[in-house]
Amino acid sequence: MEVTRRDLGRLALALMTAPAALALGGCEQVEDIVDPGPHAGETLRAGVRADVVGFGYLNEETGSYYGLEIDLVDELAARLGYDGVEHVTVTPDGRKEMLLAGDVDLIAACYSIADSRLENFDFSPAYYDDAMIAVVQNSSMIATLDDMTGRTFGTMAGSNAAPLLSVRLYEEGFSNGEVVTANEDNSEVSFDTWKLLQFPSYQELSDALEEGLVDAMVLDGAIAHTYMDDKRARLENFVVAEQSYGVATQKGSALSQEVADTVQGLLDDGTVAELIDKWD
Numbered sequence: 611m612e613v614t615r616r617d618l619g620r621l622a623l624a625l626m627t628a629p630a631a632l633a634l635g636g637c638e639q640v641e642d643i644v645d646p647g648p649h650a651g652e653t654l655r656a657g658v659r660a661d662v663v664g665f666g667y668l669n670e671e672t673g674s675y676y677g678l679e680i681d682l683v684d685e686l687a688a689r690l691g692y693d694g695v696e697h698v699t700v701t702p703d704g705r706k707e708m709l710l711a712g713d714v715d716l717i718a719a720c721y722s723i724a725d726s727r728l729e730n731f732d733f734s735p736a737y738y739d740d741a742m743i744a745v746v747q748n749s750s751m752i753a754t755l756d757d758m759t760g761r762t763f764g765t766m767a768g769s770n771a772a773p774l775l776s777v778r779l780y781e782e783g784f785s786n787g788e789v790v791t792a793n794e795d796n797s798e799v800s801f802d803t804w805k806l807l808q809f810p811s812y813q814e815l816s817d818a819l820e821e822g823l824v825d826a827m828v829l830d831g832a833i834a835h836t837y838m839d840d841k842r843a844r845l846e847n848f849v850v851a852e853q854s855y856g857v858a859t860q861k862g863s864a865l866s867q868e869v870a871d872t873v874q875g876l877l878d879d880g881t882v883a884e885l886i887d888k889w890d
Contacts, residue, residue, distance in 0.1 A: 647691030654692040656683040657700035657714035661812060663836045664889045665720055668699060678889040679718040679855075682737060682873075685881060686718075686857070689872050703768025703810070706730065709858060716869060720830060722853040724770060732866035734873035736854035737882050742774060744826040744845035745819065745834050752825060755784060755848050759803050764815050764824030767797060767808040771828045774851045779804065812837065 658679055659666030665677045675697045687695045698714050705721065708714050709731065722740075723733045744763070746752045752761070765771035780787035785803045792799040799806040807824055809815040816837040819827045826845055827837075830853055834844075857873055859866040876882050 649691045650693065652692050653694045653696050654683065654687040654690070654716070655696045655698055655714045656687070657705055657708055657717040657719055658683065658697050659701075659719045660699040661836070662720055662833050665832060666697075666718075678738070678885050679720070681885050681888070682876070682882070683716070683718050683857075685876060685885075686869065686872055689875070690868055701768065701811070702766055705768075709860060712860070715859070715865060717858040718855075720832060720855055721858050722770065722830070723856045726770070727858070730861060731858040732861050732863070732870070733856035733858055734870045735877060736856050737873060737877065738832070738855040738886065740830050740832045740853040740855065742771060742828060742850035742853055743831050743834060744828050744848055744850065745838070745842050746826045746845055747819060747822075748841055748843055750825060753846050755782065755845065758826060758845070759784075761825040762805040762807055762823070764807045764809060764818050764827045766812055766815055766829060767810055769829070771850070772796075772799075772806060772808060775806070775828050776801070778850045 658675060659677075660668035660675065662677065666679045667676050668674075669676065680697065683697070684695055698708075700708055700714065700717060700719050705714075705717050705719055706727075709717050717731075721727075723736060727733070744758075752758060763775060765775065776785075776787060779785040779801075785801050788802060790800040790802060797808045807818065809818060812829065812833060815824070815827050815829070818824045819842075827834075828850055832855075857869050859869050873882075
């Protein structure tokens with residue numbers, strides 16, 4: 611086939627303009643795909659539990675965390691565009707201060723939404739509903755609240771179990787709610803018809819129940835599951851309080867609305883329900 615001078619000119623023009631067109635098209639494509647978002651390059655520091663099976667549990671041999679709340683914050687971080695998650699162990703008596711100090715960005719640690727906590731923090735919509743219960747040893751022969759008259763309840767220090775228990779016992783007419791004696795840190799308090807002992811950890815609380823130092827331990831049902839066996843049972847027909855867990859963030863922070871919206875999205879699309887089924 612004969613190639614004319616006109617053909618050669620057209621070819622030269624095409625070769626000169628093609629790189630520019632390709633470069634321009636490439637730039638447009640990059641702009642469409644790459645959207646780093648406000649948290650690109652950041653790691654989300656999530657305060658989680660390390661001792662609650664099914665919610666937040668640390669395998670000390672592997673250094674890995676497992677549970678509903680671990681999966682929840684991982685998915686939350688991914689949807690918010692964080693590069694990764696740092697799981698930070700928190701405890702009931704120290705998590706408030708860690709969030710206030712900015713040591714963690716949020717808390718997802720069996721942290722119930724309560725009016726007293728809303729004064730200091732923002733909370734996402736609730737992702738798990740629970741009830742605070744009392745657990746006894748079967749050998750104690752304690753079956754109902756009346757059987758606890760003159761006996762000792764145990765709670766975890768730093769949780770809201772003690773004040774909620776006191777209110778509930780007053781509402782039930784079990785106690786007049788007045789403190790008779792108390793030590794300096796309120797780890798040992800006597801009321802008119804019952805006594806309270808508070809412990810630094812749930813394991814120590816569970817041990818105290820087994821050893822007979824307390825006659826009933828009060829804790830969230832989700833946490834109680836970790837310490838239940840065939841030698842223990844719930845106190846019949848007695849619920850201290852209904853509980854709903856939410857993700858807590860610093861009050862008024864830019865992250866609060868992002869977390870609230872994302873958790874709502876996880877609820878709406880069924881992700882939370884799937885995680886609950888997975889870890890139930």
